[in-house]
Amino acid sequence: MTTTSSENRLLAALGYPIWIVALIVVLTDMKRDPFMRYHGWQALFWGIAWFVLWAGLTVVGIVLSFAPFLGLVVGFLASTVLVLAWLVLSVLYAVRAFQGQRFEIPFVTQYARKYMGEGEA
Numbered sequence: 001m002t003t004t005s006s007e008n009r010l011l012a013a014l015g016y017p018i019w020i021v022a023l024i025v026v027l028t029d030m031k032r033d034p035f036m037r038y039h040g041w042q043a044l045f046w047g048i049a050w051f052v053l054w055a056g057l058t059v060v061g062i063v064l065s066f067a068p069f070l071g072l073v074v075g076f077l078a079s080t081v082l083v084l085a086w087l088v089l090s091v092l093y094a095v096r097a098f099q100g101q102r103f104e105i106p107f108v109t110q111y112a113r114k115y116m117g118e119g120e121a
Helices: 006-014 019-027 034-064 068-098 109-116
Strands: none
Touching: 006 019, 006 034, 006 068, 019 034, 034 068, 034 109
């Protein structure tokens, strides 16, 4: 593990639950730090992936809303599970980033690596 300042680790950690922080990291000079670039891109793609899942769930909820009781129950349960999963995983990833760890998020890291630069992941 390389030495990374506590400020950089904090910003990297905040990028997971707050996607705008990750966007700021990848759009500014902070991306020069390999640790920040890694977590910035990964956190940004983490947010994008969850947005896509949420949008898909919204479409399914709209379709299921035509079945009054089933649509309400399935839509509510699915959205609750999705939000709780996002919250728990975002906090877990934030803690790991704050500890200075590099880790992979299944399906997310492979896409983020394309934007990190050669040899950075």
